[in-house]
Amino acid sequence: MKLTLIGNGVMAQSLAKGLIKNHEVEIIGRDENKLKTIQEKIPGITIKILDDNEDITDKNILFCVKPYALHSVSARLSGKANMLFSILAGTTLDTLKKQIEAKHYVRTMPNVAASVQFSTTTITGDKEAKTTAVEIFSSIGKAIWVNTENQLDIATAIAGSGPAYLALIAEALADGGVKAGLERHTCYELVQGLMEGTSKLLKSNHPAIIKDSVMSPGGTTAAGVSQLEEGAVRDSMIKAVNKAYEKACELGKK
Ligand SMILES: NC(=O)C1=CN([C@@H]2O[C@H](COP(=O)(O)OP(=O)(O)OC[C@H]3O[C@@H](n4cnc5c(N)ncnc54)[C@H](OP(=O)(O)O)[C@@H]3O)[C@@H](O)[C@H]2O)C=CC1
């Protein structure tokens, strides 16, 4: 299937890197130099400068600009797309329908791990497009269809934003190791292996079971966990997800 990405930023490039393995991919942007650089990095994609009257008739569009750019970019589109897949945080199906003509509308929330085909993507919208949407996003990781836009907004706060939270934790763990005197490159090697191993354990174990299995009475982990509780790390994570969800809802009202 041919997919046309509109926008050439971080997410468009992450998606293109993953999708090119299974699809024909075209990227439309406004800056020729940026597009040429992307084409060098991702061989096989086609690039196109956004026209003032860009014809999207019958195309399968992945809309990848920032939510605030929706109006200005959609004003330059003409014709009726086949499927419109939006990755815009918060932006509702109703808003999309008012701005861009398409036969089918789908909201998706991939994450930046799409570039390594490990995105966790939530999808909702037109049920007629469900099979195609799940097929496309399964080619770059895990694809989960949800029944409401509200669920997608909550998923945005976990898996869309989540790589930033986990990267922040990874960096902090490495900083802790450096503070204690270990070389930074070794700390990052440890953190990378730790994240990968824990992710594998999480596939078949409840988080609480993993935590309990590591925490020996009077041991090192108990000392560390107690410090995390003092820093209200769990409470902060819960609040972070809820703040991000509220922001998605707020973006949807604009
Ligand atoms: N970053 C992430 O991890 C995730 C982001 N998202 C969503 O993806 C979308 C894109 O985010 P991200 O890739 O991070 O953002 P970027 O800022 O990296 O990319 C935005 C793109 O939109 C283009 N653009 C903006 N205004 C215009 C315009 N008027 N005409 C043509 N092109 C325009 C920019 O062009 P130019 O390069 O020329 O400035 C750029 O290519 C957002 O809606 C976000 O909510 C969803 C999931 C994860």
Ligand SMILES: O=C(O)[C@@H]1CCC=N1
């Ligand atoms: O921060 C954002 O708004 C976007 C949506 C999910 C990840 N990045």
